[in-house]
Amino acid sequence: xxxxxxxxxxxxxxxxxxxxxxxxxxxxxxxxxxxxxxxxxxxxxxxxxxxxxxxxxxxxxxxxxxxxxxxxxxxxxxxxxxxxxxxxxxxxxxxxxxxxxxxxxxxxxxxxxxxxxxxxxxxxxxxxxxxxxxxxxxxxxxxxxxxxxxxxxxxxxxxxxxxxxxxxxxxxxxxxxx
Numbered sequence: 001x002x003x004x005x006x007x008x009x010x011x012x013x014x015x016x017x018x019x020x021x022x023x024x025x026x027x028x029x030x031x032x033x034x035x036x037x038x039x040x041x042x043x044x045x046x047x048x049x050x051x052x053x054x055x056x057x058x059x060x061x062x063x064x065x066x067x068x069x070x071x072x073x074x075x076x077x078x079x080x081x082x083x084x085x086x087x088x089x090x091x092x093x094x095x096x097x098x099x100x101x102x103x104x105x106x107x108x109x110x111x112x113x114x115x116x117x118x119x120x121x122x123x124x125x126x127x128x129x130x131x132x133x134x135x136x137x138x139x140x141x142x143x144x145x146x147x148x149x150x151x152x153x154x155x156x157x158x159x160x161x162x163x164x165x166x167x168x169x170x171x172x173x174x175x176x177x178x
Contacts, residue, residue, distance in 0.1 A: 006116035006142075007047035010089070010159045012038065016049050016167045017092075017133055021126045023054045024094040028125025032062040035069070035093040037077060037172075038118070039086045040165075047089045047116070050165055053077055057173035066106070067093055074112075077172045090118030092136070094126040101137030108147050115143040133161050 016038065024034030040050035059073030081087055091112070095101065101121040103111070111119060121137040138150045138159065150158065 004115040004117075005042045005047075007042060007089075008045040008158065010047045010049065010118060011165055012049045012133070012159060012161055013163050013165045013167050014161055015163055016052050016165075017161060019052050019167065019169055020092045021122060021129070021131060023052075024092070024122060024126035025129075027062045028094055028127040031064055031096070031125065033065070033067040033094050033096070034062060034126055035060070035067055035091060037088060038090045038092065039081055040089050041086055042089075047118070048165055049089055050167065051084075051086055052167060052169045053080070054169065054171050055173055056171055059173045064096060065099065068110075073173050080170065080172060088112070088117075090120070092120040092122055094122040094124075097124045101135075102149060103137070103139050103147055113141050113146070115141060117141045119147070133159065 020036035023036045027034035035055060037053040037055065038049045039053060040048045055069060055073060057073070059070040061068040077088070101123050103119060103121065107119070119139045120133065122131060123135060134152060134155060138155050139147050140150055141147055
């Protein structure tokens with residue numbers, strides 16, 4: 001039995017993608033990886049991203065070649081998602097110029113890995129404003145094989161990047177928190 005919804009398609013608005021890129025570019029300007037979490041709902045086989053969560057505070061470590069999110073911060077994100085009636089659908093994070101857009105061994109070993117979860121990797125610390133989703137590595141976690149990078153054709157067919165869905169954003173975590 002699979003307890004996770006595995007969508008056939010994703011709907012990610014251009015504004016959600018741009019907001020995510022802008023968030024990651026803040027860290028990228030300092031030569032660090034960045035991250036934005038994509039949340040929303042499942043509807044008739046489609047995962048619809050309606051919210052972008054940005055992570056702050058001591059619960060998230062952003063370094064040149066490392067990104068670590070504490071379990072406490074993920075719990076806070078989950079609590080907020082439950083409160084507003086949405087679910088975590090995926091995320092996008094950035095890699096530095098020399099690290100490409102494939103998931104790293106660390107990404108695969110320690111990242112969120114549940115069936116149907118989407119993980120995108122933006123190049124060059126997300127500092128190029130002309131970057132599109134097609135420039136990113138887009139990966140899907142599948143059971144039982146694990147992570148699989150989607151081909152460019154599959155990304156084009158399965159992921160709708162438009163402005164059909166209005167986006168909301170929120171911050172999880174805070175500076176100075178223990």
